[in-house]
Amino acid sequence: MRDVAIVGVSMIKFGRYPEKAVQELGAQAALLALKDAGVTMNDIELMASGNLYQASAMIGQRILKEIGQTGIPVINVSNACATGSTAFREAYVAVASGQYDAALAVGSEQMGKMGLLGGGGGGGISPEGIVGSGLMPAVFGQAGVEHMRKYGTTQEHFAKIAVKNHKHSMANPYAQYQIETSLEDVMNARVVAWPNTLYMCCPTGDGAAAAVLMSMEKAKQYTTKPIKVAASVLTSDPWTERDLTLPDVSTLTRNASKQAYEEAGLGADDLNVVELHDCFATAELLHYENLGLCADGEAGRMIDEGETSIGGRIPVAPSGGLLSKGHPLGATGVANICEVVWHLRGQAGARQVEGAKVGLAHVIGLGSACTINVLQA
Amino acid sequence: MAEAESATAESKQLPILPFLRLGEKDGEDSYLFGSRCKSCGATYLGDRMACSKCCSTDPMDDVRLSDRGELHVFSIVHQSAPGVPTPYVAAIVDLPEGVSVRCNIEGVEPDPKNLEFGMPVEMYTEKVHTDDDGNEIIAFKFRPVNNN
Numbered sequence: 223m224r225d226v227a228i229v230g231v232s233m234i235k236f237g238r239y240p241e242k243a244v245q246e247l248g249a250q251a252a253l254l255a256l257k258d259a260g261v262t263m264n265d266i267e268l269m270a271s272g273n274l275y276q277a278s279a280m281i282g283q284r285i286l287k288e289i290g291q292t293g294i295p296v297i298n299v300s301n302a303c304a305t306g307s308t309a310f311r312e313a314y315v316a317v318a319s320g321q322y323d324a325a326l327a328v329g330s331e332q333m334g335k336m337g338l339l340g341g342g343g344g345g346g347i348s349p350e351g352i353v354g355s356g357l358m359p360a361v362f363g364q365a366g367v368e369h370m371r372k373y374g375t376t377q378e379h380f381a382k383i384a385v386k387n388h389k390h391s392m393a394n395p396y397a398q399y400q401i402e403t404s405l406e407d408v409m410n411a412r413v414v415a416w417p418n419t420l421y422m423c424c425p426t427g428d429g430a431a432a433a434v435l436m437s438m439e440k441a442k443q444y445t446t447k448p449i450k451v452a453a454s455v456l457t458s459d460p461w462t463e464r465d466l467t468l469p470d471v472s473t474l475t476r477n478a479s480k481q482a483y484e485e486a487g488l489g490a491d492d493l494n495v496v497e498l499h500d501c502f503a504t505a506e507l508l509h510y511e512n513l514g515l516c517a518d519g520e521a522g523r524m525i526d527e528g529e530t531s532i533g534g535r536i537p538v539a540p541s542g543g544l545l546s547k548g549h550p551l552g553a554t555g556v557a558n559i560c561e562v563v564w565h566l567r568g569q570a571g572a573r574q575v576e577g578a579k580v581g582l583a584h585v586i587g588l589g590s591a592c593t594i595n596v597l598q599a
Numbered sequence: 600m601a602e603a604e605s606a607t608a609e610s611k612q613l614p615i616l617p618f619l620r621l622g623e624k625d626g627e628d629s630y631l632f633g634s635r636c637k638s639c640g641a642t643y644l645g646d647r648m649a650c651s652k653c654c655s656t657d658p659m660d661d662v663r664l665s666d667r668g669e670l671h672v673f674s675i676v677h678q679s680a681p682g683v684p685t686p687y688v689a690a691i692v693d694l695p696e697g698v699s700v701r702c703n704i705e706g707v708e709p710d711p712k713n714l715e716f717g718m719p720v721e722m723y724t725e726k727v728h729t730d731d732d733g734n735e736i737i738a739f740k741f742r743p744v745n746n747n
Contacts, residue, residue, distance in 0.1 A: 347728045349615050351683030352738045354701035355676055360689040363674030371672060371716045415689070416675035416711060461652040464699045466643065468672065468691045 223318040227441035227448035230259025231560040233431035236398040236548030247430040248330030249288035255432035263290030267322040272309030272329040273552040302587025307555025330430035331550035359415035366504025377417040379522040381408040383503040391542025393573035398548030422503035429550035431557035452486035452596040459590040474592040475512035482594040490514035494578035497558040499586045500543040558583040566599040610733035618645030634659035642698040666722045668694040706742035719744040
């Protein structure tokens with residue numbers, strides 16, 4: 223495997239675009255990333271497209287019908303919330319293998335307002351709400367409660383995560399919501415699934431993000447600031463005690479971070495900026511420990527002491543995270559990578575983490591898939 | 600007439616999930632059942648083709664699961680899919696056979712202060728729905744063990 227670099231990134235502001243088709247959102251992000259890289263579709267040899275809700279609709283090819291039908295191989299990827307980051311990794315593997323020199327990864331999604339509470343039962347009766355809950359709010363509520371049980375973590379610890387991320391979003395024009403919230407606002411908001419209140423849950427929405435990857439050798443012809451993909455890891459959930467009833471979001475993240483640090487030859491102490499999968503406030507707190515940002519049982523203290531705020535020891539979710547930036551499923555993983563790249567290039571504006579040299583982008587898709595990409599300036 | 604009678608006789612009780620085994624005769628208890636891997640001992644709800652812990656494909660032992668277990672974790676769900684009544688307690692209960700089960704906890708007000716980690720809970724069944732063919736859909740639920 224050879225070194226791979228990110229040469230171009232982009233995302234469109236996450237939000238609601240009912241007047242557009244999802245391929246238009248993807249096309250817009252793709253064109254911006256190509257422009258950022260200083261190339262055109264004619265330079266791209268392979269495309270990987272991530273989309274979840276329209277996984278059978280050949281969204282990758284539809285995007286190319288908008289921006290350039292060059293006949294290149296297109297891979298359509300669906301992997302729950304890790305859909306976009308899995309598409310990114312497909313593009314990475316294609317270039318790292320030596321078979322292609324330049325690849326495009328696009329993540330796009332149009333969720334409307336239905337979101338994770340949609341679905342429900344089919345023709346028969348659904349066990350949802352009768353035999354517990356398999357929906358994300360309850361699953362991540364229970365995962366947070368498990369941390370409370372183990373370490374005495376409180377609802378206030380989780381609420382502080384939401385306060386931090388909403389504050390970060392105020393400096394991110396790409397965020398779906400830029401609304402600062404006090405601890406009281408978060409604690410007193412209506413409960414969705416205890417301990418998570420409304421402001422501790424990510425919104426549904428539409429959006430797209432894209433990245434252009436090249437072999438390091440080729441990248442240097444296009445930019446003086448190639449961002450190296452130091453590690454790109456994908457794991458699935460291994461057997462653990464309760465995974466089949468309470469999805470275990472921790473073990474596969476721990477496995478992925480261990481692999482990623484080994485592959486990159488770096489450790490958690492080397493990270494300057496992290497974008498992780500804060501689909502719910504409870505999730506972010508668990509991932510501090512899963513990614514090795516602190517020791518087990520220390521995550522509550524970490525948020526109490528402001529270590530993960532911009533200006534703290536290891537800023538997490540400077541973008542505002544999924545909680546504020548939004549979570550259009552297929553776009554999220556690529557957008558996280560885009561945010562980290564902006565910080566490593568010093569292009570993150572008012573939310574810039576000063577002097578960031580190494581960053582990590584993490585995503586979990588329930589069911590489960592975990593991606594970690596370690597990026598290096 | 601004979602046909603009509605047999606059609607009525609065909610309306611029956613059906614479990615909401617396949618790992619709930621309903622008592623076939625009056626007075627027989629309904630229970631949850633699982634499968635235990637002969638190689639590594641991992642226990643699962645319901646039938647299995649293979650063991651996802653050790654990958655063994657040998658036939659597994661059928662296990663009758665206890666009616667009593669302990670509350671592992673919970674969430675109080677206040678917002679759910681259309682048609683699901685809220686608030687309610689969505690929980691994970693550990694059974695002594697080494698398997699956990701997703702369930703509702705009934706019999707307590709849905710408030711965190713009424714729920715203790717590790718509290719003993721017991722399973723019961725009730726009819727939750729009648730389908731278009733007249734079959735009664737039976738669900739299992741858990742409630743705190745009444746020590747009185």
